[in-house]
Amino acid sequence: MKTAEANGLWAAMNDEDKVILGRTAVLSHLPKDDVLLQRGDAVDRVFLPIDSDISNVIHLANGMMSMASNVGREGVTGLAAFMADEPIGWDLLVAVEGLALMIPTAAFRERADASPHLQQLLLSLTHYNQIEAAQNAVCNALHPVPARLARWLLMTQDRTGRDEYDLKQEDLADLLGAQRTTINSVLRAFSESEAVQSRRGRLRILNRDALLRQTCECYETIGSTRWRRGR
Numbered sequence: 476m477k478t479a480e481a482n483g484l485w486a487a488m489n490d491e492d493k494v495i496l497g498r499t500a501v502l503s504h505l506p507k508d509d510v511l512l513q514r515g516d517a518v519d520r521v522f523l524p525i526d527s528d529i530s531n532v533i534h535l536a537n538g539m540m541s542m543a544s545n546v547g548r549e550g551v552t553g554l555a556a557f558m559a560d561e562p563i564g565w566d567l568l569v570a571v572e573g574l575a576l577m578i579p580t581a582a583f584r585e586r587a588d589a590s591p592h593l594q595q596l597l598l599s600l601t602h603y604n605q606i607e608a609a610q611n612a613v614c615n616a617l618h619p620v621p622a623r624l625a626r627w628l629l630m631t632q633d634r635t636g637r638d639e640y641d642l643k644q645e646d647l648a649d650l651l652g653a654q655r656t657t658i659n660s661v662l663r664a665f666s667e668s669e670a671v672q673s674r675r676g677r678l679r680i681l682n683r684d685a686l687l688r689q690t691c692e693c694y695e696t697i698g699s700t701r702w703r704r705g706r
Contacts, residue, residue, distance in 0.1 A: 478502060479576050481636065482523040483549040484596060492586060492593050499582040505529070505575050507641055511552065511567040518553040518563055519580050522546075526635045527573030530650060532566045541615070541652030544608050545570065545627075547634020550600050557584070558601060570650060571631060571640050607697050614693040620653045621661045622691035627651065628671065628678075629686050629694055639679040665689070 479485045479500070485493065505511070505527045512518065514534070522529065529552055530542040543565060546552050556563040557580060587593050614623060624647065632638060644662065648655040662678075665671045670685035671678060680686065687694075 478525055478574065479523065481525045481548055482576060484551050484600060485523055485576065487596055489590075489592050492590050495586050496578055496582065499579055501577045503575055503577045505569045505572055507569055507572040509569045511569065512563050513566050514564060515562050518556045521554075521557060521578050521580060521583055522552045522567075523550070523576040523578070524548050524552075524634070525574040525576065526637055527569060527575050528571035528631050528634050529575075530568045530570040532568045532650075534566065539652065540649050542568075542570075542650045544604070544611055545630065545634060547631070548636065549634065550604070551597075554597065554601055554604060558597065570646070571635055571637075571642070573635060573637075610693050610697050614691060615652065618691045618693065620651065620657050621664070621689055623651055623653075624658070624661050625665075625670075625686045625690035626694040628680060629683070629690055630697070632680055632683070633698075639677065641676060642678040643676045644673075 479493075479497075479502070488496070502525075503522075505522070505524075511522060511529065524547050526548065529546045531544045531546070532540055533543050534540045551557075552567055553563050587597060614626065627647075627650070631640065644655050644658045647653075647662075648658045651658070662671065662673045665686075666673060668682075668685050668689075670682045670689065671680055673679075
């Protein structure tokens with residue numbers, strides 16, 4: 476599966492693991508806003524994104540939602556729940572449509588149990604995910620929306636390898652836990668500085684350096700520990 480090599484976890488596997496997992500793996504297109512798993516579901520399949528981006532989303536009782544973290548081509552969805560053999564603790568929402576490799580959990584677990592190399596990769600990725608989740612929590616609590624939006628866009632570019640996305644202001648407001656009016660104001664400022672272009676639900680990154688000047692230290696902190704450097 477040549478396309479699968481774009482995923483960092485798959486690329487880091489040895490040939491034997493790839494051959495065995497490739498027997499049940501399916502290359503799938505994930506539509507935007509598709510909910511792959513809901514909180515409390517058993518993790519019956521895992522996704523290794525190739526150029527899609529999947530948000531781990533928390534819903535509150537008052538109807539508000541926000542992303543806790545994201546998974547792109549550096550990793551695999553539902554890893555903590557998979558490792559613990561527990562129901563997933565959040566919704567998996569496709570934030571950016573694209574391709575992903577889908578593998579049934581039973582096959583993935585069987586191979587992980589038989590392969591010390593794959594086990595070590597999953598433990599290493601779990602460690603990275605913990606670092607990212609902790610940094611995200613601090614960033615969401617302490618840093619302003621412009622810096623957080625710049626970081627999210629930079630990391631989405633890293634995770635997907637793409638510059639253009641179907642993203643409306645409502646999407647970004649939900650994902651960042653911010654008001655739509657705030658997102659509108661920030662995007663207008665980013666557009667004026669020619670960092671991004673946002674039109675009719677399409678967002679395109681024009682100038683990565685301009686976003687780097689807007690983002691907070693969390694982008695570099697997470698990036699410096701990025702598992703397999705996001706491939």
